[in-house]
Amino acid sequence: MTTFYEAIQSIQPELVAQTQQVDLIESINRVLAIDIISNIDFPPFNKATMDGFAFRFEDDLPKRLKIQDVIYAGQETNIKTQKGYCVRIMTGAKVPDDCDSVVEFEAVIEKDGFIEFIKPPKKGSNIAYLGEDLKKNELVLKEGTLIQPNMINLLAQLGYKGVKVYRKLNIGVITTGDELVDIGEPKKPSSVVDTSRYSLIAQIRQFNQEAIDYGRILDDPKKIQHTLNNATLNCDIVIITGGSSFGDKDYTQEALNAIGAKILIRTIDMKPGRPTIIAKKDNCFIIGSPGNPVSTFSVFRLFVGNIISKMLKCKDFDVDFLKCKIDFDYKKKSDRMHFLPTKVAFCQDGYVAYKINYNGSGDFSALSKANAFLAIPKEVEIAKKGEMLEFFFI
């Protein structure tokens, strides 16, 4: 059997080369397709950071300075100041070339056109200097960056009304199972609501990729083959749920063989998700996920997230394993790596994972209470309260 890490290693997709130009605001949560290099120095001039008075600092600075002029933000100026003089200046305005300090209003007494320092001023105070934030030709955002709101000021200042990003990946969703019904459809006691189709589409949306819904398919080998083949022609990634195990009506493997996909991984030493299939047809990766909803959710997070991160050269889609202390004892066999839904909180000395009542991979109620999965290594049999383990946020 394959370990989780070997399964991740087996995923070596082609990079997506197609890009598109989107409006700045539409670029949020899209992956940058170019390096952004600054074409400016910023600030573009020495800028006052306080409302106050600009002056030239001297060792023998007079106690009082005469107010010579006033400068507002956005005003072009070539005021020359002389010894014994200062200029009234507002935050954001260009500091006159021959001034090197700004004293804020609150630190002076203003009277009869003069200021008097309440305490000795500091040389160089309250000025943001030309180019101190950003230098011309500096690499500011790297290709593969997931664009976030905190980067928008920078892009706007550099003149990007639109941004070149990688196209969204097309991710196909197929759910299979004779027992499945849609939300609100008449149910028999043995029916199961096709919750995973919604959950997968939600996960794809959370990653801001394109979800293509191929619907719910009965356990019919021909229909599964046909839908799978169709999906691989249009998608970068396809996730098909149910039927990845070894039961009489588990047709995913058979369908993958029939459409000429190459099966890279058949089972993985992990729980949930042991009967997970990873396959490839042309440039499309296919994940055959076990039908249990928590398996499907974690398999998507672990493997589809990894494929997206590799296809778009953007690490943010991949799980980020962090360390936490566990607040409970955990026992398992040493045959598989466990991914356990848990609630992680930041406490005094780091992250702590708290126990959630969990009855196995069908327990989507437990999943709804979790914000993370604990990763308990294959070889571990007992993890004691207080031990450190890895986890990732979902």
Ligand SMILES: Nc1nc2c(c(=O)[nH]1)N[C@H]1C(S)=C(S)[C@@H](COP(=O)(O)OP(=O)(O)OC[C@H]3O[C@@H](n4cnc5c(N)ncnc54)[C@H](O)[C@@H]3O)O[C@H]1N2
């Ligand atoms: N002989 C073996 N039997 C099983 C193995 C094994 O290795 N050898 N693995 C077990 C594990 S672990 C899992 S997980 C399941 C996975 O089986 P399938 O992928 O074939 O999934 P199903 O049997 O179709 O479904 C399992 C369970 O999940 C429900 N389900 C399915 N699809 C959905 C959906 N879209 N939304 C909500 N719920 C869904 C389904 O009704 C079943 O209850 O195999 C074990 N057996």
Ligand code: MOO
């Ligand atoms: O490994 Mo299964 O995926 O227990 O539910």
